[in-house]
Amino acid sequence: MQIEATAEIQGIQSESQKLMPDYLIRNYWWAYIHPKGVRVFERQWLVNLILWGNFARLRDAALDELGATINGRTLQVACVYGDFSIRLAKRIAQGGLLDIVDVLPIQLQNLRRKLPASAPVMLYQRDSTRLGFANAQYDRAVIFFLLHEQPASARRQTLAETLRVIRPGGKLVIIDYCRPRRMHPMRYCFRPILRAFEPYALDLWHREVTEWLPKGAPLKQVRKEVFWGGLYQKVVITL
Ligand SMILES: C[S@@+](CC[C@H](N)C(=O)[O-])C[C@H]1O[C@@H](n2cnc3c(N)ncnc32)[C@H](O)[C@@H]1O
Numbered sequence: 001m002q003i004e005a006t007a008e009i010q011g012i013q014s015e016s017q018k019l020m021p022d023y024l025i026r027n028y029w030w031a032y033i034h035p036k037g038v039r040v041f042e043r044q045w046l047v048n049l050i051l052w053g054n055f056a057r058l059r060d061a062a063l064d065e066l067g068a069t070i071n072g073r074t075l076q077v078a079c080v081y082g083d084f085s086i087r088l089a090k091r092i093a094q095g096g097l098l099d100i101v102d103v104l105p106i107q108l109q110n111l112r113r114k115l116p117a118s119a120p121v122m123l124y125q126r127d128s129t130r131l132g133f134a135n136a137q138y139d140r141a142v143i144f145f146l147l148h149e150q151p152a153s154a155r156r157q158t159l160a161e162t163l164r165v166i167r168p169g170g171k172l173v174i175i176d177y178c179r180p181r182r183m184h185p186m187r188y189c190f191r192p193i194l195r196a197f198e199p200y201a202l203d204l205w206h207r208e209v210t211e212w213l214p215k216g217a218p219l220k221q222v223r224k225e226v227f228w229g230g231l232y233q234k235v236v237i238t239l
Pocket of ligand 1: 021024032047077078079080081082101102103104107126127128129144145146149154
C-alpha cells in the first residue's frame with residue numbers, strides 16, 4: 001500500500017491490523033503503535049538521549065556512506081524518529097527517488113508530516129520481511145536501528161528481502177547496536193536496560209550482522225566500523 005499525503009488513515013489502519021508483527025505489538029506498542037508514544041518519542045533531543053548523544057553522529061555516518069548527493073533509487077527500511085529521513089531526502093539528487101517503508105500507518109503518517117511536501121519521497125506500508133518490490137530495483141538501501149528490534153527470523157528475512165531488492169553493485173548500509181569494548185562502562189550498565197526494553201537487542205552484542213545474511217548471497221564486500229567504544233556499528237555491504 002502506498003501512502004499519499006491525503007491517505008485515508010482509517011482504511012489503512014484497519015488493513016494494517018493484519019500486517020502488524022507480533023514482536024512489535026508485544027514489545028514496542030508504547031514506542032511506535034500508541035499515538036501517545038509517537039507524540040512523546042518524536043523529539044530530536046529524546047532520540048538523541050536514547051542513543052547517549054550519538055544520534056547525529058550515527059545518522060551522518062549512514063548518510064555520508066550513501067553519498068553527499070544521491071542519484072537513482074534509494075530505499076529506507078522503517079521510519080526513524082527525529083530528522084533522519086528529512087536529511088536523507090535533502091541529499092536526493094534531481095531525478096532521484098527515495099522510498100520509505102514501514103509496517104505501521106501511524107509511523108508513515110508521522111513521517112509524512114515531517115517531510116516537506118516537495119520532497120522526492122514515496123511512503124509505503126510494507127513489512128520489511130515481505131517488501132513486495134521487484135528484484136534489484138534499488139541502487140542502495142539503509143536500515144537504521146531496526147534489526148535489534150526484530151527476533152532472529154524476522155531479522156534474517158529483513159536482510160534477505162533488502163538485499164534482494166538492491167541491484168548488483170549497489171549498497172546496503174546498516175546502523176545498529178554492537179557489543180561495547182570490555183572496559184566500556186555501558187557494557188555493564190546498559191545490558192539490563194536492553195534486556196528489559198529491547199528483548200532481541202543483545203543478539204547484536206553476541207553475533208555479527210553477517211550471521212543473519214542469506215547463505216550464498218553474492219556479496220562483494222562487507223565493511224564494519226564501530227562507534228562510541230563499540231556500542232554502535234555501521235555495516236556496509238556492497239553487492
Ligand atoms: C527503525 S526502528 C527504530 C528506530 C529508532 N529507534 C528511532 O529513533 O526511531 C522503528 C521503526 O521500525 C518499524 N518496524 C518494525 N518492524 C518492522 C517491520 N517488520 N517492517 C517494517 N517496519 C517495521 C516500526 O514501525 C518503527 O517505525
